[in-house]
Amino acid sequence: MIPNSVKQQIQQTVDQLITSTQQVSGGSINQAAKITLADGTTCFLKWNTSADPHMFVVEEKGLDLLKSADTTLRIPFVFTTGQTEDNTGFLLQKFIPEGRSKPNSASEFGQALAQLHKHHNETYGLDHDNFIGRLPQSNTPHKNWVDFFIQERMKPQLQMATDSGKLGSDTVSHFENMYKKLPDIFPNEPPSLLHGDLWGGNYFFDQNGNATIYDPAVYYGHREIELAFTHLFGGFPSNFYSAYEENYPLSSGFSQRKDIYNLYPLLVHTNLFGGSYARQVEGIVRQF
Structure with missing residues (x-):
């Protein structure tokens, strides 16, 4: 199950034997397992034999940055990341058992996300x-x-989708038309620290009802x-949104803007999976 090269490198790094392993879901990108070390520590291990191994290095950086914001969000501790001689990348983090939400869990999650977003920066990126x-x-x-959204979010993914034939040149023309209108659509706000991939599959409530993001x-x-993406696939209750709004109100008209924001995750999904995601992109951008 776990490649021997990954096992050996982990045991050398943490200076302990792996005493048990149990395969778990790693999502659609990675393979994953729950492992137990000789001292009884349980860890979540994920690895990938084909993706860029640097992916896990920058994931650890991202988790550290989220932790530095000092919110009530629970963020897994990373023990180590690494790369084997056969270019298999891996990440070993603390295993957090999934629990159930409590009456105030979703509201506290919304409040905590608002606090995260209040951590600002001078530039986007x-x-x-x-x-x-x-x-x-x-x-x-x-x-x-607007410049960041176009240059760093829309154009790279759109180029990838057209190069692969998932989207046609007519769709590019619709994007160009949309770009001209964005300065009048997006409200002016300072750059906020974002999780960046916050959908229903990237959070759960732990055994104390605390929101865990990863x-x-x-x-x-x-x-x-970020808020738009939480709406795209669902999985976030209404009191999550009301608590967020109480702590960090959104500018009016967000519901009309969210489809534009969601072009980014939809383009990503188009490039990863194709199919209906490309049609959703085309449907949104044709409105412009």
Whole structure:
């Protein structure tokens, strides 16, 4: 199950034997297992034999940055990341058992996310690039959100989708038309610290009912793009949103803007999976 090269490197790094392993879901990108070390510590291990091994290095950086914001969000502790001689990348983090939400769990989650978004930066982006899923995510800093959204979010993914034939040149023309209208659509706000890939599959409530977030694609961006993504696939209760709004109210008209923000995750999904995601992209951008 776990490649021997990964096992050996982990045991050398933590200076302990792995005494048991249990395969668990690693999502659609990675393979994963729950492992127990000789001292009884339980860990979550994920690895990938085909993706860029650097993916896990920058994921650890992202988790550390989220922790530095000092919110009530629970963020897994990373023991180590590494790369084997056969270019298998891996990440070993503390295993957090999943629990159930309590009456105030969703509200506290919304409040904590608002607190995260109040951590601001002078520019949009980050001091290093990272990944969204297994795709590269460019974080070249910009002082203007519209410029960042177009140059670092829309264009790289759109280019990838057209190069692969998943989207046609007519769709590119619709994007060009949309770009001209964005300065009048997006409200002016400071760059917020974002998880960057916050959908229903990247959080759960632990055994104390605390929101645990993981698998980030961290950068400083417009906080509305994060809120929009939480709506795309569902999984977030209404009191999550009301608590967020109480702590950090959104500008009016967000519901009309969220489809534009969601072009980014939809383009990512188009490049990863194709199919209906491409049609959703085309349906949104044709409105412009």
